[in-house]
Amino acid sequence: MIENFQYEKEIFEGLPHNIVQFSFSLEDNTFKxxxxxxxxxxxHPKPGHLAEDVLPHxxxxxxxxxxxxxxxIFLMMENFKIEKIFEGLPHEVIQFSFFMGESTFKxxxxxxxxxxxHPKPxxLTEDVxxxxxxxxxxxxxxxxxx
Numbered sequence: 085m086i087e088n089f090q091y092e093k094e095i096f097e098g099l100p101h102n103i104v105q106f107s108f109s110l111e112d113n114t115f116k117x118x119x120x121x122x123x124x125x126x127x128h129p130k131p132g133h134l135a136e137d138v139l140p141h142x143x144x145x146x147x148x149x150x151x152x153x154x155x156x157i158f159l160m161m162e163n164f165k166i167e168k169i170f171e172g173l174p175h176e177v178i179q180f181s182f183f184m185g186e187s188t189f190k191x192x193x194x195x196x197x198x199x200x201x202h203p204k205p206x207x208l209t210e211d212v213x214x215x216x217x218x219x220x221x222x223x224x225x226x227x228x229x230x
Contacts, residue, residue: 085138086110086146090226091158104155110143119151157220160184164224178228180221189217193225 089108095118107116116127124144132140164182169192181190187208190201198218206214222229 086143086150089147089150091155091223092116092227104151104158106147106151108147110138115143117147119147119155122148122152124148154216154220154223157216158223161220161224166225166228168228178225180225182221182224184217191221193221193229198222 087109090106092105092107095103095105102120104119105116106119107114109115110131113129115129115131118125118127124147130140131138131143161182161184165180167179168176169179170176176194178193179190180193181188183189187203189203189205192199192201198221204214205217
């Protein structure tokens, strides 16, 4: 049903009124909104106005479920930084770094693959599965790799 789901940015990151902006595609339409504290505020157009085969509450339930499953890790990544290295050259990579708990994680993204620097997520995190962390990194990198 929902395709190309992306977290676009965090607004007021690290503050109590943190808001996450997201977008996704459905039936050749792109929808955007803000998520905060279990609620969605939709931008125009709202899914109910354009989606013909799916009820608006079904779309919202699917989006909420997706966000609540993924967002915990996404929000635990503090001070996420992205830098393109060797931009415009064949060996261009996207370098990223972030803090999670007391650890700093860094890595490169190129050709659909993440290469982690030391420490690697599976060496330090017990609460977060490495695959879930990689999925969250890919979500953060989404606007830069599309």
